[in-house]
Amino acid sequence: MSKFIDEVVIVAVAGHGGPGSISFRHEKFAEFGGPDGGDGGLGGDVYFVSDQAIQTLDKFIPLKHYKASPGEHGEGKNKSGSKGDDLTLKVPIGTQIFDSETDELLYDFVEEDLVFKAVSGGRGGKGNAFFKSSTHQAPRFAQDGEEGDFKNLRLTLKLLADLGIVGLPNSGKSTLLSKITSAHPKIANYAFTTLHPNLGVVKRESDTFRYTIADIPGIIEGASKGMGLGLSFLRHIERVKGILYLFDATSLDVLHELKMLKNELKSYNKTLPTKESIIVLNKIDLVNDEEYMNELKASFPKNTKIISISAETGVGLEELLDKIDKIFFKKKK
Ligand SMILES: Nc1nc2c(ncn2[C@@H]2O[C@H](COP(=O)(O)OP(=O)(O)OP(=O)(O)O)[C@@H](O)[C@H]2O)c(=O)[nH]1
Ligand SMILES: [Mg+2]
Numbered sequence: 662m663s664k665f666i667d668e669v670v671i672v673a674v675a676g677h678g679g680p681g682s683i684s685f686r687h688e689k690f691a692e693f694g695g696p697d698g699g700d701g702g703l704g705g706d707v708y709f710v711s712d713q714a715i716q717t718l719d720k721f722i723p724l725k726h727y728k729a730s731p732g733e734h735g736e737g738k739n740k741s742g743s744k745g746d747d748l749t750l751k752v753p754i755g756t757q758i759f760d761s762e763t764d765e766l767l768y769d770f771v772e773e774d775l776v777f778k779a780v781s782g783g784r785g786g787k788g789n790a791f792f793k794s795s796t797h798q799a800p801r802f803a804q805d806g807e808e809g810d811f812k813n814l815r816l817t818l819k820l821l822a823d824l825g826i827v828g829l830p831n832s833g834k835s836t837l838l839s840k841i842t843s844a845h846p847k848i849a850n851y852a853f854t855t856l857h858p859n860l861g862v863v864k865r866e867s868d869t870f871r872y873t874i875a876d877i878p879g880i881i882e883g884a885s886k887g888m889g890l891g892l893s894f895l896r897h898i899e900r901v902k903g904i905l906y907l908f909d910a911t912s913l914d915v916l917h918e919l920k921m922l923k924n925e926l927k928s929y930n931k932t933l934p935t936k937e938s939i940i941v942l943n944k945i946d947l948v949n950d951e952e953y954m955n956e957l958k959a960s961f962p963k964n965t966k967i968i969s970i971s972a973e974t975g976v977g978l979e980e981l982l983d984k985i986d987k988i989f990f991k992k993k994k
Contacts, residue, residue: 667818667857667897669718670761672726676704676745678783678806679732681791685799686738696800698735698789702742704782704809705729709758711770712751716860718818721750729780732806735788745782754821761815771821779814783807820860822875824989825898827922828907830879830889833943835859837907837972838876841982846876853879853890858897865986872990875901882921885928892929899930903937903989910942910969916960939966939984946971 679701686694707729727750733742752758758768758777768777786804793800826834830852838844842861847854859876875897881889898904906922908915923934940961948954958967968984970977986992 667718668815669721669723670813670815671721671724672811672813673707673779674726674728674811675706675780675809676729676782677731677809678702678704678785679734679742679745680805681786681788681803682735682737682740682742683789683801683803684737695798696789696793697737697739698803699737699740699742700735700788700791701785701804701806702732702735703744703785704732704806705745705747706781707779708747708749709752709756709768709770709777709779710749711754711756711773711775713754713773715751715753717753718756718816721816726811729782729809731809732782732785735785735803739788739790741788742785747782752816753818755819757817757819759815759817761813764815767814780810780812783809819899820858820875820897821873821900822858822860822898823872823902824874824905824985825901825903826874826876826905826907827898827926828879829881829909829912829918829922830854832879832907832909832912833972834876834879834907837905837941837943837970838874840972840975840978842874844876852881855879856890858894863982863985865982870986870990870992874905880922880925882925884925892925895926895929895933899933901936903939903985904933905939905941905985907941907943909944910954910957911944911947915942915957937989939968939981939988941981942967942969943972945969945976946974 681701682698684698686697688694729748730745732745735742756770784807786806789800789803828834835846835848835855838861841863844861846859855878862873864871877894878890884892926933
């Protein structure tokens with residue numbers, strides 16, 4: 662599996678302008694014609710483009726200089742040099758680009774196919790034809806091209822999920838993601854199987870309505886103080902519309918766990934635990950006791966949106982998806 666890189670500093674370097682040309686006209690009957698050296702071409706620019714097909718920033722090599730091409734030399738016969746080739750770098754949706762020196766946010770790729778010009782190529786130098794004047798008929802000099810801009814950029818990826826799945830380790834978050842989307846996260850019967858967020862797309866109503874859902878690493882008490890995997894990955898769900906709190910229904914104190922999760926979220930970002938949510942009780946195939954499940958549900962405050970499922974066997978998944986449509990996306994069935 663490729664490493665999940667969600668922050669990287671690189672240098673974007675635009676192309677140098679091409680030098681102007683020093684040239685004199687050579688014509689059949691005029692041995693010493695006037696100056697005709699053309700201008701150098703503009704240097705290439707560096708662009709970033711958001712692309713749905715890209716998921717991570719791992720293609721970027723830290724501190725590498727990403728360079729556009731220099732402009733071409735000017736030529737005789739007043740021919741300007743052509744512009745240097747631009748460099749276009751693809752980034753995943755959700756990437757933010759900061760100036761790493763000032764920390765200023767330069768661009769936020771909130772959707773597909775957005776284009777950001779990070780640095781501009783240097784101007785081409787003037788050819789000697791430009792410098793001809795009444796007093797200076799045959800200038801024997803031309804300008805060099807200007808240097809291209811360069812910037813130190815910090816690229817940060819915040820997954821742009823519509824919904825996030827939050828829960829303790831081993832509650833079945835990745836299993837649920839794998840059942841309702843085509844994502845293939847690692848699933849195993851131990852804590853902290855998931856080390857970085859996974860994103861999946863839920864397709865509804867024959868492809869016309871879809872949304873993204875993020876499965877994030879498990880959260881334990883004290884995560885805000887660095888326990889377990891900490892909470893830094895929560896930045897990937899800061900902008901979600903809603904949260905699925907997922908629990909192992911065989912756990913002894915689901916209510917306490919919910920309180921703990923919300924407290925941890927709150928210490929990361931006060932608004933996170935106030936988002937619209939659904940309580941999802943998973944692994945009901947292991948409980949197999951309707952009375953127990955009813956009591957468990959009844960122990961939550963009134964008006965809590967709650968559903969029981971088995972991510973593994975598929976029980977309740979259709980109902981969960983319907984509830985998600987209605988609660989988070991206000992869809993009517
Ligand atoms: N019986 C049963 N087992 C389940 C169910 N859902 C998940 N599991 C199992 O529970 C274990 C943990 O599942 P994961 O999906 O990896 O759990 P997770 O919440 O992503 O765990 P972390 O990534 O470690 O936080 C695996 O062995 C799953 O097969 C379920 O509905 N019923
Ligand atoms: Mg997992």
